[in-house]
């Protein structure tokens with residue numbers, strides 16, 4: 001059995017999005033309870049996320065944006081866009097969410113763990129370099145990719161995004177950068193409206209409402225595998241949203257726990273073939289409090 005890292009922190013629970021918001025603290029509480037109830041937590045190597053220093057955040061986001069987010073959090077609660085809330089607890093959560101990803105990358109690069117999953121809030125893949133949106137403040141995974149390149153001399157990073165929404169922020173940040181390959185499957189047409197076709201070297205596989213395990217696996221097998229083989233990643237990151245699940249209240253795809261296990265196994269094999277299995281997975285969406293923990297369990301078991 002491989003050693004798999006797991007990063008979570010109480011500050012992620014303290015990121016308050018207000019009453020009735022789907023991106024709520026209970027998402028992480030449900031994951032943690034399920035990992036304890038199933039005993040799975042005892043098989044994981046716990047990683048303590050530290051707050052990311054400013055210079056790491058600024059690998060992707062301009063200093064003025066970082067300052068604006070800090071002020072918005074400290075003076076909040078406030079809405080950064082109709083969906084995206086910042087409150088006093090959000091600042092530490094946002095810094096530690098990035099720190100979870102960079103710490104997991106450190107652990108994987110050092111061979112301390114073979115792979116890692118970061119159960120973070122706020123999520124990141126909609127955040128643009130200079131704009132918060134779609135529940136996201138900082139683009140956790142994009143910062144992780146840049147960090148791996150700068151601190152670990154990783155040349156080529158593959159980001160696989162199976163969240164039901166297109167990761168417009170991640171795509172935009174690396175659009176003109178051949179060293180980071182972005183691959184996304186997502187419901188389309190759907191929020192945020194992008195991802196209808198591939199852009200630059202980013203590969204987008206838009207899927208009609210109702211698509212499920214078979215359609216995602218086909219996209220991964222036919223589109224991701226040959227592209228990854230040509231790209232030869234030195235590190236693989238996953239934007240692991242679980243809102244493509246058939247029970248998710250926000251979206252209309254039909255992925256099951258079994259599908260997430262199969263997708264995980266496929267990406268894990270890809271990482272083993274190209275980069276000694278180096279894989280860091282980061283939570284994005286997933287809003288059904290029953291389906292989310294079960295999907296995370298399937299994902300982690302396929303990594304172990």
Ligand SMILES: [Zn+2]
Nearest residue numbers: 163165241285
């Ligand atoms: Zn999503």
